[in-house]
Amino acid sequence: MSSDQLVLYRLQACPYCERVVRVLDDLGLDYRSRFVEPMHSERTVVRRLTGKRTVPALVDEATGVTMSESANIVDYLRATYGEGGEA
């Protein structure tokens, strides 16, 4: 898979982001990391994408999915790219 298809918006030292990173790595997925503004109020790029300012946020260009909340992202990645997943 091309590294352009999965884009992870993350924050340095953010445990919820690292949780997603661990699953991406476990699944052997290539992804592009974009580190965003630590100040919550200035995280405009994430808000534009997801409607919220929280990280992590994931954009999957292969499926057109954009989502936030690490638990949701982890579930999505496992369901889509894990063993017996859809892709």
Added chain:
Amino acid sequence: MVDFEVTDLPETDHVAAGDEAPEFTRPLVGEEFWEDRSFAALVDEEAPLLLLTHPMDGAFPTTYVWNALADHGIVDRLPVVGCSVSTPYEHRDLLADRGVDARLYSDPAAGVAEAYGVTHDLDGMAGVSEHRLAAFLVDEDRVVRHAWVASQQPDFPDYEALTAAVDDLV
């Protein structure tokens, strides 16, 4: 008049006009996020562009050169990407403070300075190498069409010569 000294910098075998601009990947900082970005890929997508290596964010030559590139309208004519040892957080502040439409590579270990032959051992400070002020105008084949490297400290590009070189490409 107060005596002051403009220091000569040592001769350096830097990347020159006609050379291929060395490829590198470093975090590239924009207004909203930073991510690893290959310089060759950036050139593929956006050339001609200007690569400007400069002293760390906060040093007065850095402030001057970004103001001057804006004043001379160069940042309005082609993509300009800076590169210094400063962190992405410092780069974000520089972009906000100067209000320039540019992106900045973060190169803390000064490997890009080494590749371009523009390393500056910072005024005898232990353990710190950074970038000389230098400007490389790069075409769509990643060939350097105009190069200027500081030979003194402080020293600033000849903005008229740079503008003329931009005129030939844009």
